[in-house]
Amino acid sequence: MRNCVIIGAGPAGMNAALYLKRGGIEPIIIESDVPGGKMLKTYKIENYLGYESIDGGELALKMSKQVKGLGVKIIRDKVIKVSHDDKFVIKCENNEFISDYVIVATGRIPRKLGLKNESELIGRGISYCAVCDGAFYKNKEVAIIGGGDSALTEALYLSDLCLKVYILARKDLRASDVLQNRIKNKDNIVILKNVEVSEILGNDKLSSILLNNGDRLDVSGMFIAIGGNPELSFLDSLGVELVNGYIKTNNRMESNIKGLYAAGDVRYKDFYQIITAASDGAIAALSIREDV
Ligand SMILES: Cc1cc2nc3c(=O)[nH]c(=O)nc-3n(C[C@H](O)[C@H](O)[C@H](O)COP(=O)(O)OP(=O)(O)OC[C@H]3O[C@@H](n4cnc5c(N)ncnc54)[C@H](O)[C@@H]3O)c2cc1C
Missing domain, CATH: 3.50.50.60 (FAD/NAD(P)-binding domain)
Structure with a gap:
């Protein structure tokens, strides 16, 4: 055979x-x-x-x-x-x-943002998997990058562990209505639309991220969920x-x-x-x- x-x-x-x-x-x-x-x-x-x-x-x-x-x-x-x-x-x-x-x-494999510092800080604040690394950010503030189903699923998971979860979407959210409705019921999730990360700050670990609108978010974790190749x-x-x-x-x-x-x-x-x-x-x- x-x-x-x-x-x-x-x-x-x-x-x-x-x-x-x-x-x-x-x-x-x-x-x-x-x-x-x-x-x-x-x-x-x-x-x-x-x-x-x-x-x-x-x-x-x-x-x-x-x-x-x-x-x-x-x-x-x-x-x-x-x-x-x-x-x-x-x-x-x-x-x-x-x-x-x-x-x-x-x-x-997960797509990277392609920013300076990104590769260096993987495992030191930057992650591509909430289920794998979420526990390290218990009671801390984190950001999720992405607006699709995966990003919102990750956000929901992290919202049960973390103090605050920012969802940063380049445009509008693309996720299913079911997930978007569930996100709305979470007090500790903040959605920021039409924003991009322009800089990742931190020496040996992530300290904050700068956005293209000039805002700075002081987060301990950044989860990147923008698809893969x-x-x-x-x-x-x-x-x-x-x-x-x-x-x-x-x-x-x-x-x-x-x-x-x-x-x-x-x-x-x-x-x-x-x-x-x-x-x-x-x-x-x-x-x-x-x-x-
Ligand atoms: C965070 C997240 C949440 C998701 N949620 C959902 C959901 O709720 N519902 C849904 O339907 N889909 C969901 N998806 C999408 C779904 O998981 C994928 O579409 C699906 O797993 C793809 O299956 P696959 O078998 O093609 O590849 P994968 O599941 O990626 O499996 C590929 C396997 O190949 C192995 N491999 C890779 N290279 C090699 C090599 N060179 N040698 C040997 N082995 C290798 C890898 O280790 C891996 O085990 C989600 C995805 C992510 C990232």
Whole structure:
């Protein structure tokens, strides 16, 4: 039986594995972290059908248990290069695999503001994940940068821990009505629209941020939630077609390289959600099943 290597154990990769295994194909998943992807960085998920409300970590665990229960191996390693000869060669930090098919499901990494001091102060006041780092800012004042669903979800989570939470949005809020209404009921959340961070101040830790309207906010934490970009340098030798840095696929999740598929946030598309990532994974697996 031909085999398939899935890179990434987020919802896209895990659902691809489930469909492949049930379709009689033996996949393995290579994951550089614990299985779950961005779900592990999400406080509450309320838009995944079947769960009215579930912790991101709990949903991640349920998915990985289901996939492992089917006998799929999730190998902890980081893919550093994929090349193609007769078959795909997937080179990791500690292992190397040969496979007929590859599904890239590596998601995206958080986008930075690109300001001076930003990289230096990561972990010293600057964070890209409220669930991971929020506890360090208990009873302190923090700012969230962004106006989409992720930013507001992060703000809600932090509002239960922090004294005050500023939401700084470049334009208007883009988040769903449900989240915007919930924010309105929080006394300790302040929304500032049409503002941008122009400077990050602090030597060994964040002390304040300057805004483009001249205001200064003295905050201990700044959480940046302005989306992300895929990190695909491991595909450099293959000539994979990209659109705005994302893998271009057709409706079957096929890239321009025969046998190489992409699913989830790593793929160029309109909507980046858990359910759309899981759906992409299922489609990639079913397409491979038809091709075998
Ligand atoms: C703060 C936040 C809140 C969100 N809230 C919601 C929500 O409420 N509802 C919703 O539907 N969506 C939400 N989303 C979006 C959702 O989480 C993503 O759309 C979804 O997780 C994408 O799944 P994925 O499998 O494509 O990628 P990911 O979940 O990002 O998983 C990719 C996996 O690939 C692994 N990986 C990356 N590179 C390599 C490599 N080189 N080698 C091996 N492994 C690698 C990563 O470690 C990761 O585990 C939220 C996102 C964020 C950031």
